[in-house]
Amino acid sequence: xMKSLSKVVLCTALGAMVVVGSxxxxxxxxxxxxxxGVVTSSLDLQVKDGKVLVPIDRLAxxxxxxxxYDADKNEVQVTLPESAQQAIQIERLEGAMVPSTAKxxxxxxxxxxQTRNGALQFAVFSPELRTKTKKEFEDHYWxxxxxxxxxxxxxxxxTKSLNKTTIEFSFIYSLIASNWKGKGFAVVTVEKIxxxxxxxxxIKNIKMKDPSDTGTTIGVEPLKNK
Numbered sequence: 001x002m003k004s005l006s007k008v009v010l011c012t013a014l015g016a017m018v019v020v021g022s023x024x025x026x027x028x029x030x031x032x033x034x035x036x037g038v039v040t041s042s043l044d045l046q047v048k049d050g051k052v053l054v055p056i057d058r059l060a061x062x063x064x065x066x067x068x069y070d071a072d073k074n075e076v077q078v079t080l081p082e083s084a085q086q087a088i089q090i091e092r093l094e095g096a097m098v099p100s101t102a103k104x105x106x107x108x109x110x111x112x113x114q115t116r117n118g119a120l121q122f123a124v125f126s127p128e129l130r131t132k133t134k135k136e137f138e139d140h141y142w143x144x145x146x147x148x149x150x151x152x153x154x155x156x157x158x159t160k161s162l163n164k165t166t167i168e169f170s171f172i173y174s175l176i177a178s179n180w181k182g183k184g185f186a187v188v189t190v191e192k193i194x195x196x197x198x199x200x201x202x203i204k205n206i207k208m209k210d211p212s213d214t215g216t217t218i219g220v221e222p223l224k225n226k
Contacts, residue, residue, distance in 0.1 A: 091196065094123050098200035102167040102190040103159075105201040109188065110154060110173075113214060116145035125219060126202040127195050133219040146215025149177035151184070165192040166204070175213055185209040187223060 029045040043062060046053045056076065057067040064081040099105035105124045112120035118137045121144065122130060152174040160168040168189050175182040189205040207223040 095196065095198050097123060098195075098198040099124055099202070100200060102169070102192070102201045105190045105203055106169050106188055109203055109206075110151070113145065113151050113217070116143055116150075116215075118142035118144045118218060121218070124201075124203050126191060126193060126204045129203060129205070129219050136218050140216060140218065144216050144218055149175040149180065149182065149214065151214045152176045162189070166190070167201075182213070184213050185223065 029047070031043065031045060043054050043058050056078065057069075060067040060078055060080075065079050065084070067076060067078045069076055097108070099108060108124045109121050112118070112122075112124075118140060119142045122133065122137055122142070125133065154171045154173045157169060157171040160170070162168055166189065168187060170187045171185070173184045173186060175184055186206065186208040188203060188207075190201050191204040192199070192201050195202060203219075206220045208217065208220050209223045211217045211220040211222055
């Protein structure tokens with residue numbers, strides 16, 4: 001028999017668990033998700049013993065999903081909205097393409113620049129660089145570069161090992177426009193770390209002699225004295 005999940009609440013502290021409890025009075029707590037305020041009048045938020053309590057069905061509904069309690073199976077069924085499913089899909093894709101070498105991370109970033117694909121560039125950024133650039137990528141709808149010129153190929157690649165887990169690449173890259181050709185120079189630092197449970201090589205820092213020579217670039221600093 002399916003019935004409304006009015007007495008099941010979500011407890012979050014270091015982890016999350018579902019417990020049975022009573023219906024809570026209207027909450028005056030402020031709730032922010034990804035820095036954005038969420039109306040909490042219908043969520044009945046409470047803090048008890050250092051844990052945040054909220055009915056899981058109301059929380060699911062707030063995100064356009066639903067939660068149903070099946071008494072016969074003694075289970076809670078939560079249906080996530082499409083956006084949440086897409087977030088999981090993206091995370092799985094990124095996990096599958098974690099660079100196993102420093103050079104592979106560099107190649108993925110270069111391909112992202114060549115194809116003006118911000119999502120591809122972001123996939124090989126370190127957690128710190130992601131934090132700095134995520135909003136800018138979103139503001140540009142995950143598209144970088146411009147109509148012309150574009151980065152064609154890299155050459156004169158030099159590799160410098162800074163330590164066991166950090167490698168610095170420096171290289172010249174070709175710039176091509178409809179009636180013009182040029183050269184640019186960049187230095188990219190790649191570090192071996194664990195991100196979201198995956199160990200691999202991620203870009204820590206990017207510097208270009210002229211960050212704007214390929215159009216809009218994100219996460220790139222100007223290279224001085226070169």
